[in-house]
Amino acid sequence: MNTVTTIPGPRGLPVIGVGNRLLRDPLEFMIRLHRHYGDLVKLPLGKRAMYLAVHPDMVKRITQENWRNYIKRYPAMDELLGQGLVTSNGEHWLRQRRLMQPAFHHQRIARMAAVMTEEAERMLTRWEEYARRGQPFEVQTEMMLLTQQIIVRTMFSSSLSEAEAQAIGKAFNDTLNWAAGQQFRLVQPPRSWPTPGNLAYRRNLDLLERTVYRLIDERRQRHGDYDDLLEMLVTARDAETGEQMAPKQIRDEVMTIFLAGHETTAGTLSWIIHLLSHHGDAERKLRAEYASVLGGRTPTPSDLPHLPYNRMVIDETLRLYPPTWILSRVMVGPDTLGDYELPAGSVIALSPYVTHRHPAFWPNPESFDPERFQSTATATRHKFAYVPFLAGPRQCIGNSFALMEMQLVLPMILQRFRVSAVPGYPVRPMPKATLRPGPEVWVEVRKTGSSMG
Ligand code: HEM
Numbered sequence: 001m002n003t004v005t006t007i008p009g010p011r012g013l014p015v016i017g018v019g020n021r022l023l024r025d026p027l028e029f030m031i032r033l034h035r036h037y038g039d040l041v042k043l044p045l046g047k048r049a050m051y052l053a054v055h056p057d058m059v060k061r062i063t064q065e066n067w068r069n070y071i072k073r074y075p076a077m078d079e080l081l082g083q084g085l086v087t088s089n090g091e092h093w094l095r096q097r098r099l100m101q102p103a104f105h106h107q108r109i110a111r112m113a114a115v116m117t118e119e120a121e122r123m124l125t126r127w128e129e130y131a132r133r134g135q136p137f138e139v140q141t142e143m144m145l146l147t148q149q150i151i152v153r154t155m156f157s158s159s160l161s162e163a164e165a166q167a168i169g170k171a172f173n174d175t176l177n178w179a180a181g182q183q184f185r186l187v188q189p190p191r192s193w194p195t196p197g198n199l200a201y202r203r204n205l206d207l208l209e210r211t212v213y214r215l216i217d218e219r220r221q222r223h224g225d226y227d228d229l230l231e232m233l234v235t236a237r238d239a240e241t242g243e244q245m246a247p248k249q250i251r252d253e254v255m256t257i258f259l260a261g262h263e264t265t266a267g268t269l270s271w272i273i274h275l276l277s278h279h280g281d282a283e284r285k286l287r288a289e290y291a292s293v294l295g296g297r298t299p300t301p302s303d304l305p306h307l308p309y310n311r312m313v314i315d316e317t318l319r320l321y322p323p324t325w326i327l328s329r330v331m332v333g334p335d336t337l338g339d340y341e342l343p344a345g346s347v348i349a350l351s352p353y354v355t356h357r358h359p360a361f362w363p364n365p366e367s368f369d370p371e372r373f374q375s376t377a378t379a380t381r382h383k384f385a386y387v388p389f390l391a392g393p394r395q396c397i398g399n400s401f402a403l404m405e406m407q408l409v410l411p412m413i414l415q416r417f418r419v420s421a422v423p424g425y426p427v428r429p430m431p432k433a434t435l436r437p438g439p440e441v442w443v444e445v446r447k448t449g450s451s452m453g
Helices: 021-022 024-039 056-066 075-081 089-103 104-111 113-132 138-154 162-181 196-221 229-235 245-277 280-293 302-308 306-321 377-382 399-416
Strands: 040-045 049-052 325-333 335-337 338-343 347-350 415-422 429-432 435-438 442-447
Touching: 021 040, 021 089, 024 040, 024 049, 040 338, 049 056, 056 335, 056 347, 075 162, 075 245, 089 245, 113 138, 113 399, 113 415, 113 442, 138 162, 138 229, 138 245, 138 399, 138 435, 162 196, 162 245, 162 338, 162 429, 196 229, 229 245, 229 429, 245 280, 245 306, 245 415, 245 435, 280 306, 280 399, 280 442, 302 306, 302 347, 302 399, 377 429, 399 415
Parallel strands: 049 347
Antiparallel strands: 040 049, 325 347, 335 338, 415 442, 429 435
């Protein structure tokens, strides 16, 4: 067995290692590292190192076979997410996951479908106006508003005002991007210093907390009449101890769900719109499927199994542009990955973006080809070669929610509009907290059936 010192990788600069290149162009850099050095790459970062594990066998080992040995450590997120499901570990995480799992059960999510389609309807009414005026618009802003409204209503039943939702959305984005950026930063000024970044972070966090505590408070006084995520958080009891969650714990979970539950989906929907505007063949196939199954009506959860191509387009988009493009774990004890023995304390990076482009599992990996997700192809592929929601006990708790949302919204958009990209706005992946298309995605819409344009 080889030791950690022989894991191949670039040397990088003295002091900072490859930190600057990871910050500058992480996607391209990681792909090149994988091609050059193989399935486990050592990334020197100053005095420390991080190991990028790409092979699906390693993903399986880390997320499933030996998952307890790989814990999360996201100090930059502590203040924002506290001991919520995304950032906690050990017994605390397990108890919370058990408490929250029933709320994300497929049948429960199906009851939220009406909120999803109502909010999509509201968005499309706005789009009618854009179409009438021939006015281009930035599609990601629209998708963020949509997915925020959906998560807010499924969590709190009542919508915040549009202005409030926008302010909160912006505060979440700025805070999340700032906190995520801290993970790669070599020099971090203490939070108490009045740097512009720290001050903006504090302002945003204050706004978020004020809003979230207000909503929790209202519900604790008036619970019993609701069928939403907050009701579940407020009333859930531990099966063994009968204990309920303290307000701070509810706050942490609300922040976590809000944060994990909308930007990811908004980014993916925006990517789909962008990809379809460049792949007329896929768009035609989708329209034919919608016409034969839905004939123009709004989809319901029971339609979704009859819309396989709809799902394949979503899966292929999540392969090419997984919102969670990188994540990390710290090893509690030693373990073997591939041919190498790694010691306790090693920091491991997993990148669905890179694993989803592994040439041994994905021929022609850069091309957009939904047929890869035909059931026959999926059945024979390594299960851990495709992990947009990760895998194992810590896989995304919201995956059914996200998939349902996207599968309902996409047919609603395409049955009503033809969407085309506005020339002059090149789009590329923006590896921030999530992998969004950017800098902006400008589109024009026109009603289907209209002969103009
Ligand atoms: C396209 C949409 C989404 C993608 C690609 C996605 C992806 C992921 C991934 C990769 C993880 C694992 C992160 C890690 O272990 O480091 C995760 C965890 C999580 N996600 Fe999602 N997610 C999506 C949507 C959602 C939604 C809609 C919700 C909630 C409504 C949600 C809530 C969570 C939570 C709470 C966790 C932590 C689970 C745990 O550790 O037990 N996600 N997600």
